[in-house]
């Protein structure tokens with residue numbers, strides 16, 4: 072099976088039913104995607120598959136094969152942070168940071184679909200991501216900040 | 228006051244012996260080292276040096292390296308505190324950078340490594356800001372003075388004419404030197420004592436390792452990989468206190484490379500591939516003997532079996548119940564264990580690295596010097612990671628396998644085999660005079676704990692008591708400890724008393740308070756909220772509550788909306804005023820306050836563990852609801868900066884006023900007093 076992650080192709084053998092999160096973390100050493108629940112309930116494991124946010128903990132490898140997968144490690148380009156990463160820093164949108172990769176990937180999926188989401192839309196789209204530290208207000212602020220920065224970026 | 232929550236009662240070793248000075252340079256390399264001696268009792272307690280040593284004669288001195296400047300100029304500070312999301316790494320770095328007149332980026336804060344950092348009891352009780360920050364500041368100040376002296380000597384100048392600016396020593400006529408140039412070829416050790424330090428400047432500095440977190444590169448414990456490492460899983464008993472009666476593990480043979488490790492009741496497996504382990508574990512057939520145990524349905528009757536005797540006429544009495552809840556740190560317990568030449572190293576996310584080292588040494592009957600615990604910055608704790616269960620399990624597996632082993636608890640394991648915030652029953656009886664002054668106050672807390680049990684109100688006659696009960700579940704500390712339960716009961720009851728006396732709840736509190744700091748937070752919250760200025764919309768209600776704990780004062784005003792059809796409760800708006808002395812970092816303080824408030828929503832409105840006969844029935848995220856984006860009320864936070872007062876910690880206290888202000892708002896909305904946490908209206912449709 073071929074797995075295409077962050078623009079790189081990996082050849083994988085074995086059980087096609089094993090979950091993508093485990094493959095990323097244990098086999099490809101891409102540990103930015105986190106385990107939080109293993110049942111699609113917390114969003115810590117979120118990656119983009121063909122641009123859409125997906126819970127990698129409940130995604131079998133076979134479903135992800137041969138599709139473009141982006142993980143948190145693949146978001147920055149040439150050492151430049153993605154606007155969402157920068158916005159999370161600027162807005163201080165995390166405490167322990169364990170939910171952060173998943174939050175950023177979910178937000179990336181949202182912003183790809185909707186360039187300028189209002190707060191209720193962010194709240195709906197991110198409902199499946201848990202921040203146990205309760206940093207929700209700042210995460211919403213960060214997503215809005217990133218949306219604004221990306222808009223400026225495309226107009227520049 | 229010592230708190231009855233047992234996980235907070237650990238003391239440190241009786242003595243800390245001064246190591247050979249050459250040892251510091253062996254470990255750290257050449258340069259200069261600052262040792263901090265801690266003669267005074269408060270500081271010693273913080274560092275775990277017991278006051279009751281050697282028959283109570285004198286205090287031992289804790290000698291350990293608190294700072295090192297290498298020949299390469301790298302500045303390292305050492306603290307046994309850990310970073311679990313409360314921002315201590317940045318706050319402490321900021322503190323020493325201010326004293327050393329050096330940029331934050333040039334400082335490395337080594338935290339929670341039992342081989343490198345001074346002994347520390349643990350990161351809890353909001354103690355990092357009030358005690359660790361001043362200690363490190365003291366070290367930084369003496370290092371600064373010392374660097375100036377070294378430069379003065381080298382330049383034959385008067386050190387009073389020198390200063391440090393932006394990490395370089397600046398001399399007369401434009402001479403400058405880096406720290407490395409000054410410490411090169413020196414192997415010097417200096418001891419400093421406690422002394423006065425400056426107050427924090429109160430700037431918002433971004434998280435020092437924030438970039439690693441937003442790029443996914445920060446290695447949390449579950450992300451650590453060692454060469455040749457195997458993965459582990461544990462076979463869990465069918466219920467708490469179950470005994471293994473029979474086991475057949477022959478089915479594991481079909482999984483190549485998977486090994487069974489058995490030691491009494493402990494059964495685990497290790498193997499090269501994490502993803503085959505759940506199936507290998509399922510191939511083990513085990514039988515367990517269990518005993519009937521109290522369940523969540525009859526919990527409150529179990530905790531306080533006999534109702535209190537009848538009260539005197541004119542007494543207002545009520546009983547409050549508090550459910551068990553789980554911490555649910557997003558990073559579950561995890562550990563990577565490695566043995567080399569009889570010495571054990573464990574990476575694990577814990578709030579008590581030295582405590583876990585002791586647990587490991589005891590479990591394996593080896594000296595503590597043979598154990599090293601390293602705590603990577605961790606995916607939170609909230610008081611729930613004081614223990615080393617997972618570290619011990621990983622170490623046992625690694626010992627059997629002869630290779631490093633990583634063990635990451637599943638969410639279900641974390642829900643079941645960690646410990647819980649205590650449940651409790653609280654009985655209150657009170658009497659109020661015609662003038663709205665409380666005359667009598669009787670408060671009995673069964674099991675949940677003594678934190679925040681004292682009333683902040685001036686009352687002539689009071690009887691306040693904590694009653695220990697044998698808890699049916701394993702329980703331990705939780706953000707704010709029992710202060711949440713005690714404030715919930717007290718502040719709910721305060722509203723009932725105010726109504727009986729026909730006095731506005733805010734005015735009633737003012738009338739019974741003398742403490743100006745409490746008055747100030749109440750006033751600030753009420754003003755921002757517009758208390759008394761408007762009436763709530765239909766099915767909406769307003770509530771207020773205040774509290775004091777661990778050096779911090781908090782008042783919250785809440786607005787709730789109750790859906791008349793489903794009876795579901797939604798928090799619409801929460802105004803929190805918080806004061807904890809001088810503010811260190813306003814941005815992060817707001818984050819801590821808001822985080823505590825958001826976490827409090829869960830315990831107030833929907834979190835509760837269900838259990839029966841030693842089994843947790845709702846131990847997964849799909850069955851146990853935690854606050855999410857859609858639960859978020861409009862949050863307004865007012866920070867009162869008391870520059871004249873010492874800074875207290877802020878991770879815990881802001882949680883305590885949320886539940887009672889919400890409960891008071893629910894009563895205001897629908898006229899029903901909910902006295903059980905979580906608060907759910909009768910007939911609620913889920």
Ligand code: FES
Nearest residue numbers: 107108111114128
């Ligand atoms: S780990 Fe995948 S959603 Fe929680």
Ligand code: FES
Nearest residue numbers: 166168170202204
């Ligand atoms: S920052 Fe800790 S879980 Fe979100």
